[in-house]
Amino acid sequence: MTHPFDGAMALQPAGANTWQGLVPDSYQNMVGPFGGVIAAWPVAAVMRDERRVGTPVSQTVHYAAALQPGAFSLMLMPERTSRSTQHWRFAITQEATSADGPTIFGSLMTAARRDTWSAEDLPMPADAPPPEAVAQQHRNSPFEWFNRYEWRMFEGLMPSAWDGAQRGDSRTALWVRDVPPRPMDFASLAAQCDLFYPRVFARRAERVPVGTVSMTSYFHADEADLAATGADYVMGQCIGQVFRRGYFDQTACLWNRAGRVLATTQQLVYFKS
Amino acid sequence: MTHPFDGAMALQPAGANTWQGLVPDSYQNMVGPFGGVIAAWPVAAVMRDERRVGTPVSQTVHYAAALQPGAFSLMLMPERTSRSTQHWRFAITQEATSADGPTIFGSLMTAARRDTWSAEDLPMPADAPPPEAVAQQHRNSPFEWFNRYEWRMFEGLMPSAWDGAQRGDSRTALWVRDVPPRPMDFASLAAQCDLFYPRVFARRAERVPVGTVSMTSYFHADEADLAATGADYVMGQCIGQVFRRGYFDQTACLWNRAGRVLATTQQLVYFKS
Numbered sequence: 001m002t003h004p005f006d007g008a009m010a011l012q013p014a015g016a017n018t019w020q021g022l023v024p025d026s027y028q029n030m031v032g033p034f035g036g037v038i039a040a041w042p043v044a045a046v047m048r049d050e051r052r053v054g055t056p057v058s059q060t061v062h063y064a065a066a067l068q069p070g071a072f073s074l075m076l077m078p079e080r081t082s083r084s085t086q087h088w089r090f091a092i093t094q095e096a097t098s099a100d101g102p103t104i105f106g107s108l109m110t111a112a113r114r115d116t117w118s119a120e121d122l123p124m125p126a127d128a129p130p131p132e133a134v135a136q137q138h139r140n141s142p143f144e145w146f147n148r149y150e151w152r153m154f155e156g157l158m159p160s161a162w163d164g165a166q167r168g169d170s171r172t173a174l175w176v177r178d179v180p181p182r183p184m185d186f187a188s189l190a191a192q193c194d195l196f197y198p199r200v201f202a203r204r205a206e207r208v209p210v211g212t213v214s215m216t217s218y219f220h221a222d223e224a225d226l227a228a229t230g231a232d233y234v235m236g237q238c239i240g241q242v243f244r245r246g247y248f249d250q251t252a253c254l255w256n257r258a259g260r261v262l263a264t265t266q267q268l269v270y271f272k273s
Numbered sequence: 274m275t276h277p278f279d280g281a282m283a284l285q286p287a288g289a290n291t292w293q294g295l296v297p298d299s300y301q302n303m304v305g306p307f308g309g310v311i312a313a314w315p316v317a318a319v320m321r322d323e324r325r326v327g328t329p330v331s332q333t334v335h336y337a338a339a340l341q342p343g344a345f346s347l348m349l350m351p352e353r354t355s356r357s358t359q360h361w362r363f364a365i366t367q368e369a370t371s372a373d374g375p376t377i378f379g380s381l382m383t384a385a386r387r388d389t390w391s392a393e394d395l396p397m398p399a400d401a402p403p404p405e406a407v408a409q410q411h412r413n414s415p416f417e418w419f420n421r422y423e424w425r426m427f428e429g430l431m432p433s434a435w436d437g438a439q440r441g442d443s444r445t446a447l448w449v450r451d452v453p454p455r456p457m458d459f460a461s462l463a464a465q466c467d468l469f470y471p472r473v474f475a476r477r478a479e480r481v482p483v484g485t486v487s488m489t490s491y492f493h494a495d496e497a498d499l500a501a502t503g504a505d506y507v508m509g510q511c512i513g514q515v516f517r518r519g520y521f522d523q524t525a526c527l528w529n530r531a532g533r534v535l536a537t538t539q540q541l542v543y544f545k546s
Contacts, residue, residue, distance in 0.1 A: 087337040113518040
């Protein structure tokens with residue numbers, strides 16, 4: 001059996017700098033697929049690109065328009081390469097809308113990592129319970145992507161009533177893993193950077209139209225960190241920062257159970273109210 | 274007299290999607306110009322582009338190679354435009370190195386802002402002194418860009434001795450403005466997102482090679498916020514997050530004196546040790 005995430009990452013090489021893919025039903029969200037799966041495509045492609053230097057260290061994705069069901073084309077090319085670093089550019093287009101420009105585009109960077117002095121100044125919250133002590137949110141969501149993850153939120157769950165109530169902060173903390181469990185790789189790490197529901201819902205229980213417009217993730221994990229994480233739960237924490245005139249930003253961190261930061265990530269989100 | 278920042282922003286239109294500029298001596302850093310001025314060029318250009326929809330809300334800059342003295346070419350084009358949002362791509366090339374690809378490239382987004390519910394969850398630190406109560410750092414720096422700003426750091430100054438001493442955190446807090454004072458615009462805001470010296474120096478007093486490889490800024494300010502800020506000081510605070518295997522990330526916020534967030538920003542920085 002192919003894991004759903006691997007199914008979603010099934011890109012076919014289609015000539016120089018080009019891959020072909022299919023928007024998967026298995027990660028469908030309200031409008032188009034889960035943004036994390038979209039972010040994962042260029043990362044999955046770069047991992048298969050034989051020109052690649054090192055491993056992913058950063059990525060920015062612009063969500064410029066909604067992806068339609070069906071086929072898409074992913075352009076991925078190195079813009080500038082040095083001995084130990086490489087900067088890439090990517091764009092996702094679909095035939096019916098290609099005259100309007102890419103629906104998704106952005107940049108990523110790969111780099112050869114070398115041992116250096118290190119400091120981890122973003123510790124996992126000391127009072128975080130172990131994943132086994134947190135009740136699983138049992139849901140059969142109409143949004144398929146939600147069912148692809150096992151959720152153990154222990155702070156800042158989605159509002160249970162949309163009554164406009166405000167909370168003093170927008171923090172969510174959770175343990176999460178793929179369903180079924182799957183050893184983490186750079187593509188699934190890129191996807192999991194987008195696991196946090198829009199902070200405007202955490203801060204104020206009112207349903208309003210939202211959409212991520214740009215997401216930037218820094219991958220602090222190297223291949224050894226991913227191997228040490230395996231298919232275990234990762235802990236995530238997310239907060240909103242500034243909500244103003246139609247846009248807000250949220251920032252998050254992912255740790256493995258040993259407290260090792262795997263990624264830090266931030267996104268700018270459109271909202272209407 | 275032209276203000277040095279306006280001098281640095283003097284871009285000449287040079288055909289479709291293209292601007293010509295000159296690397297200014299006035300903002301020279303250790304290797305090439307101050308990264309903030311580099312980030313400001315595409316923002317300055319987009320503000321002069323008659324196709325623009327709205328004002329800048331986000332930007333990502335990849336610093337892929339060092340900019341050489343002399344002329345450069347800036348490509349800036351809209352990738353995707355809707356009624357109220359626009360996603361742009363840019364690249365800076367220089368003739369002598371153009372075969373290697375752009376030295377700088379990235380993306381930005383502009384958007385028409387509309388009034389909405391708002392929340393400001395990133396308050397200015399309550400114990401921040403007013404700028405007039407903070408001693409100015411008098412320096413005649415060999416790095417010209419440093420002399421283009423008036424610095425009033427009140428926490429986390431650059432180490433005065435490079436003795437390898439470690440601090441428990443990497444926080445810097447400061448008031449800053451252009452020299453001479455200049456009313457803030459989106460270009461100077463983009464530049465000021467890069468005012469914070471590399472956190473590896475704040476955390477450990479050891480001179481090591483460093484260089485920002487990617488910076489992402491979210492501009493929460495609209496034109497009214499910039500007008501209200503004027504040429505006054507802005508307060509900035511910056512911390513480092515994870516320092517590991519040759520890269521670290523740092524995150525910062527800029528407020529005006531009224532405590533209004535103007536921008537949040539983060540960057541990934543290469544270091545060697």
